[in-house]
Amino acid sequence: MELLMLIYVFVLAIFVGFELITKVPPTLHTPLMSGSNAISGITVVGAILSAGMEDFTISTILGVIAIVFATINVVGGFVVTDRMLKMFKKR
Amino acid sequence: MQIVLYLVYLVASVLFIFGIKKLGSPKTARQGNQLASLGMFLAIVVTLLDHRVLTFEWIIIGLVIGSAIGVIMALKVEMTGMPQMVGLLNGFGGGASALVALAEYYNLLSHHNVVNQVAGVGGPEVSTLVTIILSILIGSITFMGSFIAFGKLQGFVTGAVVKYPGQHAINALLILLVLGGGVLFVMDFAQPELVLGIVGVSLILGVLLVLPIGGADMPVAVSLLNSYSGIAASMTGFVLNNNMLIIAGALVGASGIILTLIMCRGMNRSLMNVLLGGWDSAGSGGTGESSGSTPQGDVKSVDSEELAMIFDAASSVIIIPGYGMAVAQAQHAVRDLTNILEKKGIQVRFAIHPVAGRMPGHMNVLLAEAQVSYDKLFALEDINDDFNNTDVAFIVGANDVVNPAARHDKSSPIYGMPILNADYAKTVIMNKRSMNAGYAGIQNEIFYYPNTLMYFGDAKDAISKLNNELKEL
Numbered sequence: 001m002e003l004l005m006l007i008y009v010f011v012l013a014i015f016v017g018f019e020l021i022t023k024v025p026p027t028l029h030t031p032l033m034s035g036s037n038a039i040s041g042i043t044v045v046g047a048i049l050s051a052g053m054e055d056f057t058i059s060t061i062l063g064v065i066a067i068v069f070a071t072i073n074v075v076g077g078f079v080v081t082d083r084m085l086k087m088f089k090k091r
Numbered sequence: 092m093q094i095v096l097y098l099v100y101l102v103a104s105v106l107f108i109f110g111i112k113k114l115g116s117p118k119t120a121r122q123g124n125q126l127a128s129l130g131m132f133l134a135i136v137v138t139l140l141d142h143r144v145l146t147f148e149w150i151i152i153g154l155v156i157g158s159a160i161g162v163i164m165a166l167k168v169e170m171t172g173m174p175q176m177v178g179l180l181n182g183f184g185g186g187a188s189a190l191v192a193l194a195e196y197y198n199l200l201s202h203h204n205v206v207n208q209v210a211g212v213g214g215p216e217v218s219t220l221v222t223i224i225l226s227i228l229i230g231s232i233t234f235m236g237s238f239i240a241f242g243k244l245q246g247f248v249t250g251a252v253v254k255y256p257g258q259h260a261i262n263a264l265l266i267l268l269v270l271g272g273g274v275l276f277v278m279d280f281a282q283p284e285l286v287l288g289i290v291g292v293s294l295i296l297g298v299l300l301v302l303p304i305g306g307a308d309m310p311v312a313v314s315l316l317n318s319y320s321g322i323a324a325s326m327t328g329f330v331l332n333n334n335m336l337i338i339a340g341a342l343v344g345a346s347g348i349i350l351t352l353i354m355c356r357g358m359n360r361s362l363m364n365v366l367l368g369g370w371d372s373a374g375s376g377g378t379g380e381s382s383g384s385t386p387q388g389d390v391k392s393v394d395s396e397e398l399a400m401i402f403d404a405a406s407s408v409i410i411i412p413g414y415g416m417a418v419a420q421a422q423h424a425v426r427d428l429t430n431i432l433e434k435k436g437i438q439v440r441f442a443i444h445p446v447a448g449r450m451p452g453h454m455n456v457l458l459a460e461a462q463v464s465y466d467k468l469f470a471l472e473d474i475n476d477d478f479n480n481t482d483v484a485f486i487v488g489a490n491d492v493v494n495p496a497a498r499h500d501k502s503s504p505i506y507g508m509p510i511l512n513a514d515y516a517k518t519v520i521m522n523k524r525s526m527n528a529g530y531a532g533i534q535n536e537i538f539y540y541p542n543t544l545m546y547f548g549d550a551k552d553a554i555s556k557l558n559n560e561l562k563e564l
Contacts, residue, residue: 006337009334010328013342016345017111017341017342020342021349023112023115024114025117025470026353028114028117029455030453031124031456032346032451033317033346035123036111036321036342036343037320038127039127039131039343041183042134042324042336042340043187044187045138046195046330046331047153047190048135049144050194052143052144052146052149053145053198057198059197060149063194064153066191067150067154070157070184071156071158071160071161072157072180072183073183073187073320074157075157075161075162076180078131082125084459085117087462088117088121088465089459089464091462091464
């Protein structure tokens with residue numbers, strides 16, 4: 001049953017995504033890509049759970065590498081998107 | 092406490108959705124990005140407070156290293172290099188998802204070994220195992236695929252369409268290998284060697300799937316990998332029973348797919364055609380050079396002085412920028428031209444083809460950086476009807492996207508591709524370094540049209556010269 005709920009959420013979220021993203025004008029497609037890219041770094045949450053366990057195991061090592069990767073994705077994505085969006089001005 | 096955690100995750104999910112919604116207009120876009128960052132920040136902080144997180148040193152080290160690298164990359168990258176940057180970031184995101192799934196696997200495995208010794212029963216659910224494999228597969232493909240895409244854009248992996256005998260058979264075999272391995276894994280998950288084997292094959296698949304795609308098709312590949320990185324995050328959400336990961340991943344997955352399809356439509360090619368490797372497998376076959384009828388006629392060229400007079404007499408101008416403008420670093424010269432013309436009371440607008448540049452919306456970012464107002468930038472469908480009553484269409488560094496052969500020449504490889512109707516303008520000015528063909532390898536018949544004037548020269552120098560002439564008038 002729990003799996004079914006997860007699938008519900010997944011499918012509905014895809015529909016929300018389609019609705020939202022078809023409304024983004026072509027002018028903003030690059031920032032959309034880098035910004036949404038940053039959001040996909042959300043797996044950092046899973047990585048934190050793996051790296052924060054009490055015992056130091058192989059999962060800890062994998063988790064720490066995952067944190068580094070995901071944080072590059074998150075921080076790099078949001079900062080570069082902000083840098084781009086700052087330039088979009090009506091003059 | 093767990094309930095608070097999940098409520099904050101819900102808040103973060105809502106912030107992601109609002110953030111993307113606000114990206115729908117240049118006025119609110121920056122705020123949208125900040126909302127999404129806030130969502131991410133909340134999600135990370137509340138996860139650190141999760142009761143399952145017991146040691147912090149490694150987490151802090153990881154977060155600090157990742158943030159430092161991320162900030163440096165984001166501040167150093169040039170706007171022309173944005174496709175590479177996004178490609179790299181995709182790779183890191185996909186890699187992280189695969190690593191989390193792998194870590195969760197080892198977790199289950201050690202837990203299972205302990206439980207087995209005590210009770211002799213138990214094991215994770217099939218759905219968990221399936222999503223672990225999917226997460227590893229998609230994440231690893233995204234990881235390696237993105238680095239190959241990065242290499243192609245950066246130029247240290249060949250930008251050519253790579254083909255070798257048995258290519259499709261090898262890919263099919265590898266996919267079957269992963270699927271077979273996945274089935275064996277679900278039947279008995281306590282086989283770490285099998286999992287590592289699947290990781291290895293998935294990494295190889297990532298390389299082989301992106302390698303055949305031509306350098307100029309990388310925008311499609313990067314968009315698609317963007318989508319994969321989202322789906323990988325969603326799959327990790329299934330593994331961890333975490334709705335927020337599923338929602339965030341699904342949003343990104345949808346975004347990547349939409350951008351991929353927009354790019355394919357802009358080139359009038361199917362996704363399959365792009366993935367399997369480029370123009371030369373399209374339609375009539377043969378390399379671009381020989382396909383399509385070769386246009387003939389006289390080419391008229393114009394010098395800067397004469398051109399300045401043509402511009403001076405015009406009342407409306409549409410500029411069509413292409414990637415060549417970015418290569419020549421001519422954005423600022425183009426901006427100056429815009430300002431000079433506007434001071435003379437001439438209307439100036441930009442027509443931007445969906446596949447101009449090296450990623451969706453790339454040209455807009457480059458022009459925004461050169462301080463061109465965003466309300467002057469128009470998408471193909473919004474401006475194409477206006478060429479009829481425009482005095483001058485000025486093409487800078489674009490080629491195939493204005494080739495009228497796409498409208499009428501069925502033998503042309505670009506037949507059917509939506510093009511900007513530059514040839515409908517009273518005068519067409521084409522700035523180019525030489526008569527060379529465009530990326531599709533075909534001659535552009537617009538060069539030979541009676542209303543076309545060729546303005547030869549490097550875009551930056553040529554336009555600066557034009558600007559000087561215009562100032563003197």
